[in-house]
Amino acid sequence: MLKGRDLLEPMDFSIKELEDMFDLADRIIEDPAKYVHACDGKLLATLFYEPSTRTRFSFEAAMLRLGGQVIGFSEPNSSSVAKGESIADTIKTVACYADLAVMRHPKEGAPKVAAHSTEMPVINAGDGGHQHPTQTLTDLLTIRRTLNGFDNITVGCCGDLKFGRTVHSLIKALSRYKNVKFVLISPEELRIPDYVRKEILMKNGIEFEEVRSFQEALPKLDVLYMTRVQKERFFNEEDYIRLKDTYILDKSKMKLAKEKMIVLHPLPRVNEIAVEVDEDPRAMYFVQAKNGMFVRMALIMSLLGIEG
Numbered sequence: 001m002l003k004g005r006d007l008l009e010p011m012d013f014s015i016k017e018l019e020d021m022f023d024l025a026d027r028i029i030e031d032p033a034k035y036v037h038a039c040d041g042k043l044l045a046t047l048f049y050e051p052s053t054r055t056r057f058s059f060e061a062a063m064l065r066l067g068g069q070v071i072g073f074s075e076p077n078s079s080s081v082a083k084g085e086s087i088a089d090t091i092k093t094v095a096c097y098a099d100l101a102v103m104r105h106p107k108e109g110a111p112k113v114a115a116h117s118t119e120m121p122v123i124n125a126g127d128g129g130h131q132h133p134t135q136t137l138t139d140l141l142t143i144r145r146t147l148n149g150f151d152n153i154t155v156g157c158c159g160d161l162k163f164g165r166t167v168h169s170l171i172k173a174l175s176r177y178k179n180v181k182f183v184l185i186s187p188e189e190l191r192i193p194d195y196v197r198k199e200i201l202m203k204n205g206i207e208f209e210e211v212r213s214f215q216e217a218l219p220k221l222d223v224l225y226m227t228r229v230q231k232e233r234f235f236n237e238e239d240y241i242r243l244k245d246t247y248i249l250d251k252s253k254m255k256l257a258k259e260k261m262i263v264l265h266p267l268p269r270v271n272e273i274a275v276e277v278d279e280d281p282r283a284m285y286f287v288q289a290k291n292g293m294f295v296r297m298a299l300i301m302s303l304l305g306i307e308g
């Protein structure tokens, strides 16, 4: 039962709870009209201390499509944050008005501080370079709907594996399934953090390899998860410029991939996927963005205890 719970990181929900949520998302996708009054009278607060397009809009669209309403900010300086109000006081105040809250924050752990300060469900919409669990719900739903499940798949994660919080969350979530293998493709400087390598991959005996060559990895993959080099988390511009175009997926590289491989990307993209790849039926990143709204509809209903 997810009613009243928080979602701070991907392991907060059991596999069974996730499967139930994905089943609900599938039912919503099949017949969205059935759910237009599911959240009548409910209010979602969106507290975005960092920029967002997909996460914020998909949460807001999700609540509106369920009949609920939305309050919030996308620019913290338009709120009393600008006067120095703490996260705890902000969330306690928001809880006086809303039924659940979504928070994105540049500091790791900020949504956890918020969740501990209120009884209202709090959803982490991305905290610094740490976790992004609702992107993981989006990614998992997309893999489940296209590859019919998660067992026995080889997932290639490519790009900025150091700062890319979506990759950290995805690896954590997929580590619970059978025979999932990872190929981690990154430049030396942007390798996966030690806590993911040791605490998640090695500790759970998960097969993985770390490679530099994109071409070498592509033929092995069932899922290619591309990521953007996270400019905003670099300490100096020179390093960013040197690394930003290390991997660019284009039509010619797609020829090396399996016929059924899918390409995912949490978006936004910069240069790492050429626009020409969009017309390839294996390019699933815009389907993935749309699934993000449906899975967030299912999440909102579940946390509010609204029956599907």
Ligand code: CP
Residues within 6 Å of the ligand: 051, 052, 053, 054, 055, 056, 126, 135, 266, 267, 268
């Ligand atoms: N995928 C993702 O988090 O996108 P936004 O930053 O646009 O929300």
